[in-house]
Structures are given as structure tokens and as C-alpha cells.
Amino acid sequence: MDPQQLKFSPTHEWVHLSDVGGQRIATVGISAFAIALLTDLVHMELPAVGRAARPGESLGEIESVKAVSDVYSPVEGEVVEVNSGLVGNLEAMGDDPYGKSWIVKIRTTSDAGLDQLMDYATYQAQCATEG
């Protein structure tokens, strides 16, 4: 996916919204910048399917040799799918951060959190101040 088409949270998650049979599905991953910053990923803890998601709440953890970081939900809804194939293949996570490396899909139940999201250019500007 082209990152220009995605929305980004201040905590480095990306979101892609799509309409699937009348339901709004948010696909969530973490940005190439965040993956590069973490480096040496060794583990990911994914949420259970069916779990409720709220903006700013931890959905799971991503663990590098150095430290552990939360993956935060950017939206409100219910987890409908998780990318369990990622867990055994974290070293390849940076190869396709906006495609194969999606983390969860959430069926959104409100617009909560969406106003916090940035377009790619704004997000890039934020990263430049953190780099």
C-alpha cells in the first residue's frame, strides 16, 4: 500500500479504512520509521480476535532486543482479524510495512480517534523532529 493513502497516529501506527460489505474495517500496522527505530524485533504479542479496541489503548506489544513497546489502537471497535503470520517472521517486518506487515483489522463502531490521525506529510514532519 502507498503510505500516501494512509493515516498515521502520533504513536506511529498507520490506519487504512475500507468498506467491506457495509462494515468499516480499519487495517492497522506500524510505520517504517517505527520499525527502523525499534530494530532487532524478537517478539510480538497480538490481541485476541473479538477483543474490544479503544483509541489509545494497547492492542499488543512489540518487543525488540532493547525494549518493549505497545501497539496502540487508533480507532474504536472490535478486533476481527490478526496477522499471526508476523510473529515467526518479525525480521522481515520492515520489508513491506504497509502491506504484508499489517498487524490487526478492527471493525470500527464509531469515529472516535479518527480526528487524531495525520496524513503522511504531517506524520513525516513529526518523525523528522524525533529522528
Added chain:
Amino acid sequence: MSNESTTLLHTPLHAAHEKLKARLVDFAGWSMPVQYASILAEHRATREHVGLFDVSHMGRFQIRGRDAGRLLEGILTRRVDDLPAGRIRYSLVTQDDGGVLDDVLAYRHSAPDDGYLLIVNASNRARILAWIDEHRPAGCEAVCTDTTCDTAMIAVQGPHAMQLASRVLDTDGLASDPRKLRYYAHATVRWRATNVLVSRTGYTGEDGVEVILPSEFAAEFWDLLTVTEIQGQTATPAGLGARDTLRLEAAMPLYGHELETWCDPWQAGLAFAVDLDGRHFPGSDALTRNRSMPPTRQRVGLLLSGRRAARLHCPILAGGEPVGEITSGTYSPTLEQPIAMGYVPPDWAALDTELEIDVRGSIIPARVVRLPFYRRKK
């Protein structure tokens, strides 16, 4: 993310780290590389070939004068007045209650009246400098000079480290060849127009040397280390991240983690670093008392199930009840599973004891194992 502020100290290799695009962090007031590209790659390079570490942040005190030995005898847990010239000894500094203030290396200089070099942890440099001054005996003729900022210190570690050090120092065949150095010995080698102090020491569990040289020669020496091929391969600059995973696999204690004022050397499993016979130093009375009593806690090694690493302060549980705390934990690149050290009461410290660790709310099974986690083949 760089936490750099203008007040951080820079090592003489700072420009070299920036050129290598290291990720620099604040460590004990120094701007230090935590990693260049990958902690895992730097770790493996050190285990399999050679890793290069800038450790210039370590405190370096020269203690000279007629009573240099007496000054150190008054504060170190271990004798150093019988240390032969050219040899090095690991010791602790304890406070009156026996709690650990620092762990240090004492180098005996070659000429007897030349005194000692004391290497202290970066985070404790000011504290130990003040401690030495406060515990100076009346009429003691010794001068303690902090030379940390005038010199650089580089660790060359790995199975081919001795070969690389000898090549770069151009000592092949000479008596000062670092390969002829014994473990925990040091020698001064002439390099370019300066003297370089080479010691067979390290903090990675691998063979290798640590080199101390004047700041103005450091960048040239580092550059030469990075371009010189050994076995068709150049050495890998490695940051504090790999230094931590390497020392943890080797079960070497780290001040602020396994060592603190709340623990004494008996609890830490460092009895070898304490010599009480006929000696008096801050903590010696308390340590004599504590030695005859069962310890309240002991340092243990833990192997965790799964892939999640425990970190500093994670509670250690036995039967659901907290019995201790993790002091260090990481994913071990060599064992490919999470390892940790922590303190538990002796009842829970026996090998193969099954415990649990609360890692951010998840209860992870763990087993007490023999330390170190990794021992190099000799």
C-alpha cells in the same frame, strides 16, 4: 531517538560514531552509541569475530605517590597492596553497612612507585572520587587524578580480538605483543608517538583487550581497528546495547542493576572479590557480621519460557506470591530465548527451581539455571 542535549559529555570518538550514523543516547551524562545498525548483528559479530566498543565513559583515576596502595587498601574490599606490577584485580567498594557502592578494576602500574589505575563505572565516577577523598588517611601521601576526559578507552572483544590488537599495535613478535598478556594483566605499548595501555580484560565473555590511549590519538586508532582485516573480515563497531546483551549472557553484574547499595557482595555471589582477613575498610565490619548469617536474598540466573523478555523491576513470583525482582533481562541472541538475572530468597534460589515472572501483567514461567548463560570455548 536521540536524547542529546548540549550538556552531554562527548568521548574522543564522538565524530566517528556520528559518521557511522550511530544512535546516540544519554548514558550517565555521556552521549554514547547504543547501536550502530543492529544490536543482534553487533552481538553476533563479537561472539564470532571481533566487536569494537567505545568505553571512554568509564571513569579512570590515576593514584600515585608513596601511599597510593594505602589509600586504595582503605576503601577496596580486596587487597591490592600485594598486587604484582602489571596485574589487575577486580574489587568492590562498599559503604558502612556492606552495601555495594561500585565495582572497579585496580591496575598496578609497572614501576612500583607509579601507583595504580582505578577503573570505575561512569555512573559512579563523581561518587567514588569523593569517597576516595573522604577516606584518605591522615598524612597519606597519594594523589588521585581523574584522567577520564584526557584519554579514550576502547574494548576490542571476540575470538579474533587478540590477533587484531596485535596487528594494529604492530607488535607482532615483540615482547609487548598483547597475545602474550595473561588474563587480567596489562602492558604499555609504544604506538605512533604515544604510549598505549593494553589490558587483557573485557565485559563481553569473550577474549580480548581494553586499550587506553590519549584522546588525540583515539580517532586514528579506532579508524585503524575498523579497516584492518582479520580472517578476511573487518571488526564490527558495537554499541552499549550489544555490550549489555553480551555481559548479561556472561552473567557479569552491572552497577545499578545487579549491584546497588541495597545488596552486599555475599548476596551478589561475589565473595571472591572480598578479602576480610586482617583488613579494615568501610563495610568490613558489616560484611564480617553478614558472612555468618544466612543471606536474605541471592542473585540467580533465570531462563524464561516463550519469547518475551523480563526487564528491570519485573516481580519474581513463587506460587503466585512476589519473592523477588528482576535486575536485568533480555532476549539472548546466543541462546535464542529470554534470559534474566534477579534476586530471590535462598529458599527459591536452588538450581531448577520453577518460578514465575510478572512481565507487564503476563505471568511467564521461568527456571533457575546455572550462571553464566554463556561460556566461550577455550
